[in-house]
Amino acid sequence: MERNKKRFETEVVHTGYDSSHYQGSLTPPLFQTSTFTFENAAQGEKRFAGQEEGYIYSRLGNPTVKVLEDRIMTLEHGEGALAFGSGMAAVSAVLFHLLKSGDHVVCSRGVYGCTFGLLEMMEKKFSITHEYADMSSEELLRQAITENTACIYVETPINPTMECIDLKMVCQVAMELEIPVVVDNTFSSPYLQNPIKLGADFVLHSATKYICGHGDVVGGLLVGKSAEEMQEIRMTTQKDIGGIMSPFDAWLLIRGIKTLAVRMDRHCDNAEKIASYLKAHSMVKAIHYPGDADHPSFRMAKDQMKRPGGILSFEINGTKEMAQAFMDELNMIKIAVSLGDAETLIQHPSTMTHSVVPPEVRAKMGITDSLLRLSVGLESWEDICEDLEQAFKKVEKRAVQMQ
Known part of the structure; x- marks a missing residue:
């Protein structure tokens, strides 16, 4: 598809919306409706037959949702996009589209806990097997692929070890x-x-995270390089399973995505400073951040990412109990799953986002009981560091007293 290409910062504000079609409204209107009327019976027949473009029912398409879909399609350089009610609805839709009983999936050796759970369910119910593969070399990747492999599923950076x-x-x-x-x-x-x-x-997002940026929407987005294949997913998997996005959530995401570029730069700026602080701290055993020159993925991140991102993980120099005690001593930083919000969030993967993953599998993924994941927010980086520091001091003092 030929597009009048603009720079990213312009695309996130303007793409997919023409105000002249909507009474000159600067902001895309919210079409909070479940269904659309037809001028006559013949028009209804043509739309259901696919002979005429137009809206029928919001599970099949909605003007507000379409603005969001067109915008993410452009930003991800695809030819089709779909919006879903959650990130996992997007994951489920693309996997159901690609896979059938007897197929095999090769996955990066770390995936989100609910993606892990979905793959386990698909294996038990539908005999669709999967393998978590080391993709650090072409040789290792090829070793994991079988004659039944029908999909390669990749997280990069991997949650929460930040391997690229x-x-x-x-x-x-x-x-x-x-x-x-x-x-x-x-x-x-x-x-x-x-x-x-x-x-x-295909590329997918939990739009709940950076796309939204404000912690007030649960949503998912899927972009594909084939317009025909994305339309097939729309009219089969999405339509018949029904994991659609509401018009209001799409409207909120359109609002949020406009500031994506400026927010991401601030997240990245803060993460770089926090990573440097943590790396030098005596109570930190290790940090996992692609922007760290000592991280195994440092060069990879520089090659395929504009910047290293706003997420980092670090291991407390101590036990699971010490890691949890550290979280409890934080004041400004909130204990919560999710990421990409304006607020800095911290969570304990082994007992939260990845608790569904068996301990032996978590170990292979590099998720230890002392590992904490930090989603660096938009606050002053000095205030983030001060909160981390006061929590470290309290936990360290407690540890000394217990000796």
């Missing part, structure tokens, strides 16, 4: 073997990374 996967390498192997590649791009947002430009077939 070489998307060009993965997509080149997949293209040779005619295997579709799905990339969860939630941690990067389209501002920092564009998997379709690197060869992926």
